[in-house]
Amino acid sequence: MFASRQFLSLLLLLTIKTIGTWAAGGHQMWTYTGQSGPVHWSQAFQACGGTRQSPINIETGSVKVEYWQPFIFKNYDDPPMVMRVANNGHTAKVEMDSHNAPRVAQGGLKGDYIFAQLHFHWGGDSSQGSEHTIDGVRYPLEMHIVNYKASYGNLGTAVQKPDGLAVLGVMYEVSDTDNAALTPLVNALANITDAGLFAEVATPYPLRAFLPKDTEKFYRYEGSLTTPTCNEAVIWTVFDTPVRVSENQLNALRAMKTEDGYKLINNYRPTQPLHGREVQVSGASYSSADSISMKNMGLALYFISTMTVVMMNM
Template identity: 40%
Template sequence: MDLKDRKTGGLSTILIVFLIGYVASDADFGYDSGEQMGPEHWAEHYQACAGKYQSPIDIDEMWVKRTSLPPLEFEGFYDLPMQTKITNNGHTVLLELNQTQEVVVKGGPLNGSYTFAQLHFHWGQNDSVGSEDKINSHSYSMELHMVFYKTEYESVKHAMDYRDGLLVLAIFYEAGDLDNDVYAEITDSLPKIETPNTSYNLRKGFTLRNFLPHNVQRYFTYYGSLTTPPCLEIVTWIDFKHPTRLSHRQLSAFRKIRTKGGLLTHNYRPLQPLSDRVVYYNAEDYIPKSGTLRTAASLLLMSTATITAFVML
């Protein structure tokens, strides 16, 4: 089905609900194998979940294509929001920021700018699992997704009509013994939103730069999908290579979040086939050559015939 055909009906509604942070029914999907709406049954209700370019994937560094892309640019990432709301929507812990101006990402593999919508987390039953994408078959303890929509499409609702509609910045987490102070207000607030469909306004808040790794120019990037129903294939993924460390105590606090059916001990989707996609690794400093400068998107699209299905944004 062409993405243009998805602009009305239940799929659009659920996508907007999940991305913007309002609450869909907990019956819409689950994460346990064998349950009525577990991951193996998503495609029975959401056709795109059986698509060819689904996420998450296992990124094997032996097979990535090393490249040199223009620097990623981050606008508004150092601005403290006027208000930060943390929500348990029954599927994840989600944060929305009330900013005085738009927070934007551009550069790198992106063709145009992308505006921040929200961020949320994925975690596992214990500290040995939890991330959705894996690197060399290694699962990290947790994964953060910063969700952006392409600025020219003006909203998440309109962006979902296009293959290059969304950008997700993914940050991985490893478990350690010491608390990470950057996340203290978030993890300390989790008991206030243990019940599904509850929210709490953080007192201090944070800047988005606090969440990014020190080196933001080393990352993997590929074309994929939302990792929750309706699984639309409209996402450019940027997975930062270097993980952030959280304490065992902070990680365990996420597993006390509840759904209607009990504790939300894990919320990561099983791995999906890579198919014929190319995963790129930005491994070298970018040095533009006079007379040969093109957008990163056009260079990557020309690299292989199969990548015409991959809109490197």
């Protein structure tokens, strides 16, 4: 009788856990491999089979040049009051509390976007890891800084809008030295190896430290979340200039585990078809564009004056 009660209690707990998982948005319904891997996502999440999906391969020979004002990064230089990193079984997700929320504007974006979180995608080795590829090249690590449009009020509403999110994609390349901004974050990862854990990051760097030095050259396209539910709500920015990361720091990410206890590696979605979408690249800043215009105008005036002189001497 006691054994039967134990069995029934265990069955009830498993049932509650399963129902809770589905109600929470299917946290365990998708993985990066096997029958619940990316190829099958659209069976459970219809949007994953859409025509505006991410990531993509960026073919630099086919992009359209656009001239936008430079990005404005508001409160990006302010160290956060608290930074937390969590192992949610799919990635290392970072959130922060700040006196004034970091925001990004301009750079071709229509409106202000408020920082929500950042997270990473990496490989089992340094030959793979990034979600986006540039001319077919895959980097060992890609960071996504997720921002939601301020005018929509909150992340939940914004993710339902075609321009609700602005995600900044940062590529990493391997270096012999550690990335100082990542060091406090990497140190915290040792405490969250198992899925479902989180830890505070000691002496965190401001958000600016996670950006590449050159933020003026970037690629832009309309896409989606790269994980289920794959909402087609993202204005993507992928910076051209990579940031450095050491193998030791990459190995700290690779030491994390999924909910099933497996190594959390190769957590990137394969690139998706463009379906006719246009990919843009930022040209010179407005000031540079103005100087180019002035130069062109000067050449035109020179040509006109030269032709005038020629005509007068005929």
